[in-house]
Every structure is written in C-alpha cells, then in structure tokens.
Amino acid sequence: MEAKSPKRMTKQRRIILEELRKLTSHPTADELYEIVRERLPRVSLGTVYRNLEVLSESGEILKLESAGSQKRFDGNPMDHHHVRCMGCGRVGDVEVVGDATLPALENFRCDGFSITRGTLEFTGLCDACKDKLDEEGAMPEAATQTRQ
Structure with a gap:
C-alpha cells in the first residue's frame, strides 16, 4: 500500500x-x-x-x-523490527546482526490474501522486568496475562 x-x-x-x-x-x-x-x-x-x-x-x-x-x-518510518516486553509493554527496536536473514514476503502464502507488507515483532522481557523476575521469582503480572 x-x-x-x-x-x-x-x-x-x-x-x-x-x-x-x-x-x-x-x-x-x-x-x-x-x-x-x-x-x-x-x-x-x-x-x-x-x-x-x-x-x-x-x-x-x-x-x-x-x-x-x-x-x-x-x-x-523505515522498515525495521521491534521487541515488546511481556512485563511492562515497553517496545524497542531490534537490530539484525551477523548472518541473520529474514524470509522474503514471496515465501508466504495465505488463501484469499495478497501479502504486500509484513512486520516482525519479538516478545521478551526488558532488563528491568527480568531483574524483577530474578528478585521476586515470579513473572510480572502483565507477562502472565499476555501468555494466556
């Protein structure tokens, strides 16, 4: 588009x-x-x-x-990828390093659709939520709700 x-x-x-x-x-x-x-x-x-x-x-x-x-x-607005924290919802940019290659759009098919654009979003824990998990031994509340 x-x-x-x-x-x-x-x-x-x-x-x-x-x-x-x-x-x-x-x-x-x-x-x-x-x-x-x-x-x-x-x-x-x-x-x-x-x-x-x-x-x-x-x-x-x-x-x-x-x-x-x-x-x-x-x-x-340039094409790039993101990571979203499962704990607090914080979003960051993902840098592709090394030999990592991402699949081309033409490798994906879905009946009834012409795929014109794609985004890739990873999920994980930001450092602050990971530290909290390490200290408390439990996933942050938002993370457990996201995983359900």
Whole structure:
C-alpha cells in the first residue's frame, strides 16, 4: 500500500512529529501528549490522537498495534523490527546482526490474501522486568496475562 501524502503540515502536526522523532521509546499517544504539552500547553489529547493517525496514514510515522496492547508510535518510518516486553509493554527496536536473514514476503502464502507488507515483532522481557523476575521469582503480572 502506497503512503498518502499528508494533509497540510500544521504547526501542531509539525511539533508532534518533531517530538516523536526525538524519541526511541515508542510512546503511546498519552505519553507523547504529555511531552507535546510542554511546547503546546493548550493542545488537546484528541488533537494528538488525530494527528498521529494522519501521520501514520501518510507514512511519516509507524503505528505499532498489538492485540491487547495500547498503540505505540515510532518516528522512524523505515522498515525495521521491534521487541515488546511481556512485563511492562515497553517496545524497542531490534537490530539484525551477523548472518541473520529474514524470509522474503514471496515465501508466504495465505488463501484469499495478497501479502504486500509484513512486520516482525519479538516478545521478551526488558532488563528491568527480568531483574524483577530474578528478585521476586515470579513473572510480572502483565507477562502472565499476555501468555494466556
């Protein structure tokens, strides 16, 4: 699917994009709203949500959606992969190193579909949740809910 050109770049949209591109934390709309409010104190949460959708639809940013999780946004629109913590939901970028090769889309088939794009998301535990697991000896609550 080809990205649509964005509606005009309003001041609010430009600032939302600038703030998102400064981050590598893949924030939720609520988290980004708190950051954007420092530059635009009168911005509404609805405005941030709407502009993130417009930027996502235009291909300026990525919207990361996973069943049962809040949407997160990535200011890097280039194809890359992610890991999501089963404990706290934190998302990070995955770097492919060494001789790791990923399968090509043409190697996948599904009746009734023409596959045009794919994303790969790994799951695991971030260092903070792993440390908590090591200390407490139990999976974080969110991780046990994710695995059910």
